Amino acid sequence: MIGYLLSIFQDYTLRTVLLGSGILGITSGILGTFTLLRKQSLLGDAVSHSALPGIAIAFLLTKSSSPVVLLSGALIFGWVSSLCMMFIVKYSKIKYDGALGIVLSVFFGFGLVMLSVVQKLPNSRQAGLNKFLFGQAATLLKEDIITMGILSGIALIITFVFWKEFKLLVFNPEFGYTIGLPMKKIDILLTCLIVVAIVTGLQTVGVVLMSAMLIAPASAGRQWTDRLEIMAALAGFFGAVSGITGTLISSKTPNMPTGPVIVLISFALFAFSLLFAPKRGIISRLISAHKNNLTFKNNLKTTIRR
Amino acid sequence: MCKKVLEVNSLTAAYGDKPVLWDINIDVPEGIIMGIIGPNGAGKSTFIKSLLGLIKPVAGRVKIYGKPYKSVRKKVAYVPQRESVDWDFPTTVLDVVTMGLYGSIGWIKRPGKKEKQLALNALGKLGMKEYCNRQISKLSGGQQQRTFLARALVQDADLYLMDEPFQGVDALTEKAIINLIKELKNKGKTIIAVHHNLETVVEYFDWVMMLNVKCIALGPCKEVFTEENLAETYSSPEIPCQNIIIENEKSIYKSTKSALLRGEKI
Amino acid sequence: MISPQFEIQLIAVVTSLACTLAGTFLVLRKMAMMSDAISHSILAGIAIAFLYTKDIHSPLLIVAATATGLVTVFLVEILKNTNLVSEDSAIGLVFTSLFSVGVIIISKYARNVHLDTDAVLLGEIAFAPFRRFYIGNIDLGPKSLYIMTAILIVNILFISLFYKELKISAFDPGLAFVLGFSPGIVHYGLMTVVSITAIGAFDTVGSILVVALMVVPPLTAYLLTDKLKFMILISAILGILSGILGYQAAHLLDVSISGSMATVSGIMFFLAFIISPQKGIIAAFRQYKKVKTSS
Numbered sequence: 001m002i003g004y005l006l007s008i009f010q011d012y013t014l015r016t017v018l019l020g021s022g023i024l025g026i027t028s029g030i031l032g033t034f035t036l037l038r039k040q041s042l043l044g045d046a047v048s049h050s051a052l053p054g055i056a057i058a059f060l061l062t063k064s065s066s067p068v069v070l071l072s073g074a075l076i077f078g079w080v081s082s083l084c085m086m087f088i089v090k091y092s093k094i095k096y097d098g099a100l101g102i103v104l105s106v107f108f109g110f111g112l113v114m115l116s117v118v119q120k121l122p123n124s125r126q127a128g129l130n131k132f133l134f135g136q137a138a139t140l141l142k143e144d145i146i147t148m149g150i151l152s153g154i155a156l157i158i159t160f161v162f163w164k165e166f167k168l169l170v171f172n173p174e175f176g177y178t179i180g181l182p183m184k185k186i187d188i189l190l191t192c193l194i195v196v197a198i199v200t201g202l203q204t205v206g207v208v209l210m211s212a213m214l215i216a217p218a219s220a221g222r223q224w225t226d227r228l229e230i231m232a233a234l235a236g237f238f239g240a241v242s243g244i245t246g247t248l249i250s251s252k253t254p255n256m257p258t259g260p261v262i263v264l265i266s267f268a269l270f271a272f273s274l275l276f277a278p279k280r281g282i283i284s285r286l287i288s289a290h291k292n293n294l295t296f297k298n299n300l301k302t303t304i305r306r
Numbered sequence: 307m308c309k310k311v312l313e314v315n316s317l318t319a320a321y322g323d324k325p326v327l328w329d330i331n332i333d334v335p336e337g338i339i340m341g342i343i344g345p346n347g348a349g350k351s352t353f354i355k356s357l358l359g360l361i362k363p364v365a366g367r368v369k370i371y372g373k374p375y376k377s378v379r380k381k382v383a384y385v386p387q388r389e390s391v392d393w394d395f396p397t398t399v400l401d402v403v404t405m406g407l408y409g410s411i412g413w414i415k416r417p418g419k420k421e422k423q424l425a426l427n428a429l430g431k432l433g434m435k436e437y438c439n440r441q442i443s444k445l446s447g448g449q450q451q452r453t454f455l456a457r458a459l460v461q462d463a464d465l466y467l468m469d470e471p472f473q474g475v476d477a478l479t480e481k482a483i484i485n486l487i488k489e490l491k492n493k494g495k496t497i498i499a500v501h502h503n504l505e506t507v508v509e510y511f512d513w514v515m516m517l518n519v520k521c522i523a524l525g526p527c528k529e530v531f532t533e534e535n536l537a538e539t540y541s542s543p544e545i546p547c548q549n550i551i552i553e554n555e556k557s558i559y560k561s562t563k564s565a566l567l568r569g570e571k572i
Numbered sequence: 573m574i575s576p577q578f579e580i581q582l583i584a585v586v587t588s589l590a591c592t593l594a595g596t597f598l599v600l601r602k603m604a605m606m607s608d609a610i611s612h613s614i615l616a617g618i619a620i621a622f623l624y625t626k627d628i629h630s631p632l633l634i635v636a637a638t639a640t641g642l643v644t645v646f647l648v649e650i651l652k653n654t655n656l657v658s659e660d661s662a663i664g665l666v667f668t669s670l671f672s673v674g675v676i677i678i679s680k681y682a683r684n685v686h687l688d689t690d691a692v693l694l695g696e697i698a699f700a701p702f703r704r705f706y707i708g709n710i711d712l713g714p715k716s717l718y719i720m721t722a723i724l725i726v727n728i729l730f731i732s733l734f735y736k737e738l739k740i741s742a743f744d745p746g747l748a749f750v751l752g753f754s755p756g757i758v759h760y761g762l763m764t765v766v767s768i769t770a771i772g773a774f775d776t777v778g779s780i781l782v783v784a785l786m787v788v789p790p791l792t793a794y795l796l797t798d799k800l801k802f803m804i805l806i807s808a809i810l811g812i813l814s815g816i817l818g819y820q821a822a823h824l825l826d827v828s829i830s831g832s833m834a835t836v837s838g839i840m841f842f843l844a845f846i847i848s849p850q851k852g853i854i855a856a857f858r859q860y861k862k863v864k865t866s867s
Contacts, residue, residue, distance in 0.1 A: 041660040042605050049780075092845060093394040093443075097660075098791050101604035102841060105784035109834020112780065116828035208612060212668035215661050223656060255680045260672030267669045280656055321655070358750050376752075384750045395600065395743045396800045405740050409751030414733050441798040457747075 014251055017204075020140045020148055021243030021262060024201040024213060027152040029239030030159060031197040032218035033232040034190060037170045042097075043082070044211035046104040047198045050081030052111025052207065056118050067147040071199055078195040081107050108207075136257075140203060148200045155196045158189070166190055167228055204243070205259035213239060216266035223270075223277035238273075242266035309371070311336040311465055311496045312357070317366035319352055326352045328520045330366070334498070334513070336464075339491050341501040341511035345540050348518045350500040351387065354467050358384055370465065379409065383463035385454050387470050393442050399453050400425055400438040406457035428460035429453075433482060448479030455483060466490065468499040472506075484510055507531060581819050583717050584833065587773045588785050588811030590724040593731055594769045595786030596804050597762055599794065600742040605660070606645070606763070607786040609667035611770040611779035613644040615674030623681055634771055641767025642760060644670060716776045723772040730765050731804075734758065739800065777830045784834035785811055792841045795848045810840055 028044075035043055051074035058073025059065055081103045088099040159166065165186045168176040176183045194214075201210050221234035246262030275282050312334035319327040327349040334340060342350045355361040357368050359375050370378050383406070403425040404417050411417055429435045432452040437445070445453065451471060458466055466487075472480050487497050487510075501507065507514055508527050516522040516530070516539040523535040598607060617640025621633045644666055651662035731738065741748040741758045749755050766786070773782045793806035818833030825832075 036658075036661060039658055039660060041658065041664050045605070045608065045664065088845070092795055092848070094791055094794065095602055097602050097604045098599055098787065098794075101599075101608065101783060101787035102791060102838070104608060105780055105787060105834055106838030106841070108780050109784055109831045109838065112828040112831025113822075113825075113835055114831075116826075116831065120826070208671055209668055211664050212672075215664040215668075219657060219661050219665065257675060257679045260675045260679075263668050263672040264676075267665060267672075270665065274654065274656060282654060282656075355746075360746055360749060379750070379752055382750075384747065386744070386746050390746060391744050392602075396794070396798050396803050397739070397743060398799075401739075402743075405736075405744070405747065406751075408736055408740055408748075408753065411736075413737065413753070416736065443798065 014247070016142060016145055017140050017247050017251070017258065018244055020145050020204050021247045021258070022240045023145075023148055023152050023243075024204045025217065025239030025241065025243030025262075025266075026236040027155060027197045027239075028201055028210075028213040029217035029221070029235035029237070030156065030232045031194050032214035032239070033221060033228070033235045034166060034170060035194060035214055036218040036222060037228075040096075041215045042100050042211065043085075043194065044198050044214035045208075046085065046100045046107075047078045047081055047195055048202060048207045048210040049104045049111075050107035051075075051078045051199055051202060052108050053077050053114050054111075056111055056114035059118055060114065060121075067141075067144045067203070071147060071151065074199040074202065075195060077107065078199050079192060082191050082195060136203075136206075144203055148203070151196055151200050155193045155200075159193060162186065162189065170228070205262055209259045209263045212263040212266060213242075216263070216270045217242065220266070220270040220273040223273040223280050238266065238269045242269060309336045310334065311371060312498070313369040313372070314357075315367045317353075317356060317363050317368060319349070319356055319361060319363045325519055327356065327363070330517075330521050332515065332521055332524050334496070334524075336496050337491065337494055338512040339487055339497045339499070339510065340513040340515060341499055341507055342515045342517055343501055343504065343507060343539070344517040344522075348539075350517055351469055353517060354384075354469050354498070354500060357467060358382070380461075381464040383458035383461040383466050385458045385466065385468040385471055388447070388450055388454065388473065393445070393450065395442065397442055398439050399429065399434060399442060399445070399449075402442060402453050403428055403438075403456045403460055406460040409461070424460050425456070428456040431459060431486065432456045446476075448475040451475050451479060452482065455486065459486070464495055466495060466497045466499075468497065470500050470502060472499075473502060504536070577819075577823070579714050579717065580829070581816055583714060583720060583776060584815030584819055584829075585812050586717065586720040586724055587777060588789070588815040588833075589808055590720055590727050590769050591773060591782060591785035592789045592807040592811035593724075593727045593804070594762075594766045596790040596793075596807055597731070597738045597742060598766060599787060599790045601762075604787045604791075605663055607766060607770070607783045608779075609648075609663045610641045610644055610763070610767050611774065611782045613667040613670035613674075614638075614640045614767065614771055614774070616640050616670040616677075617643075617674075619674040619677035619682070623677060637771045638764065638767045640670065641770065642763060645760065645763045716772075719772050720776070723769055727765055727769060730761065734761065738762065777833070781830040781834050784837050785814065788834075788837040788841050789814060792837070792844045795841075795844045810837065814840065 032044070035041055054073035054075070054077030055070045056073075057077075058069050062069050085096075085099040085103050088094050088102065089096055094102075165176070165181060168181065169183060169186050169190060173183050176186070198210055198214065201213055205213060217237075217239035218231070218235040220238045221231045224234055225231050242262050242265040246265045247258055249265075250256040250258040250261045273281070276284075278284050310333050312332070314330050314332045317327055317330040318325065326347075330353070342353065344350050352361055356363050357370065357375065368375065370382060375382065400422070404421055406428075407417060407421045407424060411421065426435060426438060429438055432455055434449065434452050434456060437449060437453075442450070442453065451473075455468075455471065458468075471483055475483070487499075490497060491512075499511075501510070508531060511527055513525060514527050514531050515524045516535050518539045522539045523530045595604075595607060598604060614637040617636035617638075618633050621630070621636035625632050647666045648659070648662045651657045651665065652659050657665070737748070737753055737758050740751075741753065741755055745755050748758070769786075770779070770782050773785075777785075789807040789810035790803065792810050793803045796806055797803050814833050814837035818836040819829055821827075821836065822829040822832035
């Protein structure tokens with residue numbers, strides 16, 4: 001056992017990937033709690049798809065596939081796409097689901113166009129781009145982790161600093177307005193942080209699966225408590241566990257891609273929480289429903305007898 | 307001697323382990339106009355929806371004209387709350403009213419001239435004939451309500467179940483609606499409506515059902531609409547809508563309060 | 573001889589028509605993202621069926637994929653009904669899990685086969701003319717054309733037969749239920765149509781273009797008209813335009829065809845968004861100015 005653990009820590013690549021997955025898990029878990037409560041769960045899907053053109057264009061402009069450059073491109077386009085979604089919902093009769101679908105497909109389609117331009121270039125560095133599309137966690141390098149770490153760290157720090165304001169935004173924005181808080185700016189700030197969380201996770205799990213990391217750990221955490229702080233902490237924990245466990249399993253199994261394994265583990269944690277959490281969980285509900293039925297029936301019997 | 311239009315036995319509905327309706331036992335006779343009143347969260351909408359099978363009760367039985375709802379579908383018309391549909395949907399007033407006849411047309415077949423005429427007649431009764439080709443996104447609240455009522459009217463039902471028909475409509479529309487309801491009653495129909503304005507209960511309704519999760523009182527207004535019953539109906543605390551909001555609002559309040567006390571600027 | 577270019581555009585047109593038809597009602601029911609969900613989750617069905625038959629051309633793959641589309645909808649409904657998960661979370665959870673299952677199976681067991689995640693996501697309509705449909709020795713044209721045409725016919729039949737049922741269950745599902753139209757039948761019927769369309773279009777245009785065609789032209793039409801029949805017609809025209817203009821642009825600039833078609837549909841949406849007489853931005857500004865000057 002100890003030998004196994006040691007071998008993990010001595011394996012440089014594995015260490016790097018583990019760190020990356022862990023960071024991804026914590027950040028997306030915590031920020032995912034906010035998207036979950038605001039019923040914006042699929043925002044992750046749309047933003048991660050929208051990041052593609054940003055990555056391609058950043059590469060085209062700079063000819064560099066350093067993570068800082070590519071992530072910046074992704075961030076800009078991710079942010080622009082969330083603005084577009086807000087615009088569409090605010091200024092037309094189209095609802096949120098439609099805005100998501102439009103932005104997701106159009107931005108990604110544009111990204112495909114840009115990608116095809118990149119693929120015509122005789123530059124071998126383009127392999128780095130595939131990392132983002134399909135999430136090849138095994139190819140994470142030290143510089144990737146450093147970039148991810150710094151961005152995620154900043155995002156988390158800002159989240160903690162503005163925790164009260166974000167909480168107000170989610171639960172009672174009207175009250176926030178009345179005590180003079182600039183709720184609109186806070187909204188934009190939160191969205192920015194979410195975009196950061198999404199974009200930093202792309203390299204690990206890829207475009208399609210990134211949305212799972214915003215949803216599953218947070219949904220799992222939701223089942224255990226009604227308090228935001230505990231929910232977010234649990235979500236971060238579940239996210240980290242999924243990331244780390246998923247990475248370990250896929251590293252030990254041949255031909256096993258990391259991203260999907262992480263996602264399936266986070267789903268398993270969610271399913272477990274859904275079934276077994278006390279009070280909200282399904283098993284406990286069945287038990288209490290059974291008890292309640294007996295109570296209902298008993299009360300009804302006494303009522304009828306009256 | 308009067309036929310019973312509604313027989314409800316031990317109707318109990320719940321969301322999770324929170325009861326929304328508890329042990330409702332009532333009989334409603336035919337040919338009256340009955341109002342359902344009660345505070346928010348009292349289960350009034352849930353009650354109507356349980357009668358129609360839109361919500362599955364935890365316990366109890368509902369009989370309409372002595373049979374379960376499915377067998378007497380054609381005799382019952384439903385007017386839901388206005389917010390229950392998206393008024394941006396691309397359709398016309400006439401189209402919405404014609405939808406009321408889809409049940410009698412059945413699957414696959416298209417509505418024809420006969421249906422169109424019936425729909426126009428119903429619209430005429432509500433004073434909406436000239437709006438028949440108007441897009442529903444361009445209607446006022448009162449016009450929307452009249453459209454919904456025309457949709458119910460066109461079904462030529464015997465029992466009309468209405469959820470807050472007077473909510474947010476102008477005085478003229480309210481008058482038109484109540485006149486229609488009284489006309490229906492004169493034809494021997496029965497109308498049950500969820501209502502929110504206590505001041506008009508006695509004027510509009512023959513019977514009233516006072517509901518707050520339990521049925522507090524049921525019967526002719528003159529007998530049942532008393533101070534005592536009103537006090538009991540509106541006394542129970544409202545059911546909290548979501549634990550999560552309450553919990554987090556408490557902590558927001560606490561931290562804001564302590565910050566204020568410390569003299570901080572929020 | 574019919575040129576490959578013409579064939580490609582023909583396939584694009586037929587595919588756009590099939591997708592916009594299915595997508596219009598999806599969008600009216602506020603389920604636009606189901607197109608994204610289904611087009612990704614069917615990978616699981618394809619992968620499992622492939623494991624079983626080892627034959628990439630087996631019709632079992634299509635059956636399994638359609639079934640997976642329905643399974644997706646079913647699982648989302650189950651999660652929703654627990655009242656512990658919101659609809660959008662349910663969609664996200666289900667399709668990402670199924671997609672993960674698909675990717676894992678393919679990576680482990682189907683490494684060297686054409687069934688490649690790249691192709692699945694991105695598709696390449698340019699290859700369509702090379703996969704022909706033969707009866708005996710007669711080359712009847714590209715296989716995808718026949719498949720998509722068949723799907724288009726199914727969609728047209730479905731929409732015309734169940735037009736009023738689709739309309740009422742999108743507008744007022746409560747009333748639909750109360751009048752005796754089981755919402756389940758209409759729902760699963762529409763989702764079957766969506767699944768079949770996604771599967772057919774998958775191979776040629778990839779899942780993203782499927783989403784784009786199902787969602788963007790219908791919503792553009794939604795901004796341009798208040799009448800349902802026109803909405804269907806306009807979205808069909810916009811879909812065809814996206815297909816043809818998109819192809820021409822891709823040909824000219826030598827870029828991804830699917831991406832180009834999606835981008836064109838987006839540009840058209842953007843234009844409609846700005847100029848739409850009643851609902852667009854210009855109208856909103858006009859209103860704003862009116863109020864300002866009158867106050």
